[in-house]
Amino acid sequence: MRLGDRALGVLTLLGALALYFASRQFSPLPGQKYGAETLPMVISGLAAAVGIWLILQGWVSERGKPLAMVTDWASEPAAWGRIAAAILLITGFILAVDWLGFTLSSLVLLTALMLLTGARPLPALALSLVTVLVVQFAFGRLLLVPLPRGEFLSLPW
Template sequence: MRINDLLMGLVMALLGAITIWASKDFPPIARQPYGAGTFPTIIGAFLVGLGLLLSLRGWQQRGALFLWQGQVTPSHTLICLLAAITAVAGYVLLTPLLGFPLVAPIMLTLLIGWLSGGRWGMAIIVAIVASAVVWSVFALLLHVPLDLGILEEVIY
């Protein structure tokens, strides 16, 4: 989705202004005019300046504020974005409770099954094999502490 440069520029300028405001209380180093606030303030000032320039350019071009481009419909794109966000958020929130060995195959099965247009048998097989491979590489080989969740009580 294309957002008009007028809006994008204003958002950037606002981000710059917030950065300057948040940096104002950083103290300088002793006997120096510079300190921890120097660079954030410079970055913020540039963001304000360049953001306003971008806004000015967008305003002069007078295009639509929001414009959809591409062959894929906005609703399908939005659903895909939400699916990806839900998958990541679901993993983060559910893994400590249910554990990687349950969450990862379920997440993969749902995503692959949905994206492949309902080939659920293939989705389940790929999800189980892939989750086992990822578990073997990261948890067993590289010793990354992937959560076991409720399975911890079952196993130990």
């Protein structure tokens, strides 16, 4: 899906409005004209200008064209499925990692992603295992990144 200039312009303009109303609750510094609201207000003003610019530009150049174009992949349900699956897998990883631990959750994530991209199950599992162990050693052990240990399986490092 590619938005045309008019549609993107309207979106930008709506964003500018939302930002304007959200920043009205902030107050200037005591005794000053400027403060926490200054930057969001400036951004919202700029966004309004850019939005109008886009709408005008679209008015001139996109006459008679649809507001948005459907890109080639968007008509394939499988593509939508793959991207949704990847996002869900990462979300699952975020939710599970503190409880399941880095080792197990990344093993599941990596194998599942490889199946998603079309790798065969056994090589996918083997490669995932090696990668996870290497990453865990390099980051957790050598570079002291505090990867979550999880509640049950935790490797000796």
